[in-house]
Amino acid sequence: MSKLTHLDDQGHAHMVDVSDKDVTYREAVAQAYIEMLPQTLQLIMGGGHKKGDVLAVARIAGIQAAKRTWELIPLCHPLMLSKVAVDLVPVPEHNRIEITATCKLSGQTGVEMEALTAASVAALTLYDMCKAVDRGMIISGLRVMEKKGGKSGHWKVEE
Structure with missing residues (x-):
């Protein structure tokens, strides 16, 4: 098992020094979903929500969150992201919206935290915008x- 990179030999938290790492292409994809009542999903899909285009607002929130991950997660490096995409796909048969966030850059450290932050903030934004009509969303x-990219190469979830 590998050791935790954010702890020094004495067990103290520190920001990992990436200055000796090569600049390489890196990409990460994260996913989340939010389940809701069928009528809530229909309200979103039909564009009838009084707050406007709920999916567009959640997409922008996710993109903004990826760009600010370093301010939210201790010990994360500020990154020059070259692309952030947040896709929100309604899945009526499961009464949910699936959120997929993709982050890319050429740099010295990975973008997993940025993708995870984008997906989670997009989901939180959907909750915030729809909580008045559905407090039971999950x-x-x-x-x-x-x-x-990076030293560990390519990794993908095996379904």
Whole structure:
């Protein structure tokens, strides 16, 4: 088992020094979903929500969150992201919206935390915008689905 990189030999937390790492292409994809009442999903899909385009607001919130991950998660490096995409797909047969966030860059450290932050904040934004009509929504399934680049190479969830 590998040691935790954010702890020094004395067990103290520290920011990992990446200055000697090569700049490589890196990409991460994270996913989450939010379950809701069928009528809540229909309200969103039909564009009838009084707050406007709920999916567009959640997408922007997710993108903004990825860009600010370093301010939210201790010990994360500020990154120059070259792409952030947040896709929100209604899945009526499961009364949910699936959220997929993709982050890319050429840099010295990975973008998994940025993708996870984007997916989670998009889900939280959906909850915030719809809580007046459905307080029982459930956010779950947050995980990294795939990562590319860096020393550890390509990794993907096996379904």
